[in-house]
Amino acid sequence: xxxxxxxxxxxxxxxxxxxxxxxxxxxxxxxxxxxxxxxxxxxxxxxxxxxxxxxxxxxxxxxxxxxxxxxxxxxxxxxxxxxxxxxxxxxx
Numbered sequence: 001x002x003x004x005x006x007x008x009x010x011x012x013x014x015x016x017x018x019x020x021x022x023x024x025x026x027x028x029x030x031x032x033x034x035x036x037x038x039x040x041x042x043x044x045x046x047x048x049x050x051x052x053x054x055x056x057x058x059x060x061x062x063x064x065x066x067x068x069x070x071x072x073x074x075x076x077x078x079x080x081x082x083x084x085x086x087x088x089x090x091x092x
Contacts, residue, residue, distance in 0.1 A: 003056045005035040006044070010061035013068050023070050047073040050085045 009031070012019045022030035027045055036044075043051040047070075049062050059082075065071065066078035 002035045002037055002040065006040050006052065006055070006057045007061050009034060009036070009044070010058070010064050013064040013070065020068055024068065027071050045071055047071045047077065047081070049073075049078060049081050053082065053085045 013023060014020075019030065028041070031041055031044065039051070040055065042048070043055070044065075047065065049065065052062055053059060062082075063078070065073040066075045
């Protein structure tokens, strides 16, 4: 698993306007060449924040997905989905 690569991608949404624009326009193409597993790519493309959370992706950084409306994610949709994730002690 390359959770670090997912976290870097999410940070890139905040700090790199060109990357953010590419992710909004065509996320699959924007992720080409990044060190992501197929499962991570699918979860990002599907806006599956519960799966990303369970993989160990930083929950704060995941908030950039709805902030910038990546993969059709909105704040209400993000909140609805993330609330279904079961909290675990020591979780991120």
